Amino acid sequence: MPKPKLVHVVYRTRQLEAMLRWYATVFDARIVYRNPALAFLTFDDEHHRFAFADLAVIAPDGENTAQAPVGVDHIAYEVPSLSALLASWESLKDEGIEPYWCVNHGMSASLYYADPDGNQIEFSVDCFASKAECTDYFQGDAIGANPVGIEYDPADWLARIRAGASEAELLAIDPAAPVSPIRGRLEALAV
Secondary structure, X not given: OOOOEEEEEEEEEOOHHHHHHHHHHHHOOEEEEEOOOEEEXXXXXXXXXXXXXXXXXXXXXXXXXXXXXXXXXXXXXXXXOHXXXXXXXXXXXXXXXXXXXXXXXXXXXXXXXXXXOOOEEEEEEEXXXXXXHHHHHOOOHHHHHOOXXXXXXXXXHHHHHHOOOOHHHHHOOOOOOOOOOOOOHHHHHHO
């Protein structure tokens, strides 16, 4: 796998307003997208450096919102291309390490893994050629209709790339596709 670059952290909270104020104050972060359940913030040209899931509204599959723990949900790392992401998926799969969630969020496509302790790690690639285009995605209609994204099969995508499909073609989110449920570490630990 190419050396991934740390890009964002996602937190679970029951104090969304307080968390947003704190990160705005400490990091001079601004909100790039918000709905009742989720908020995405950045402090630089990255499309988001922090995201927050409001546990009063939402919890990953298999978790009760009242019992879901607060704190770090996952840490995300970026790889340079979809081909690199899928090549790393294939290498890790050969080692018996498989993702529990493969989802195209619209601004980025991701593979989510859980380490042996259940810590969640996301490896992602941007869906657009520039960070500005990824940030613009947060302002469009598509994210409001589907803020989570759609699941994909990495084996299918890798086969399609090897058959000549372009990365841009695969990374373009299908607005008619079903919205993915949010998946999390409990699901990963059950595997």
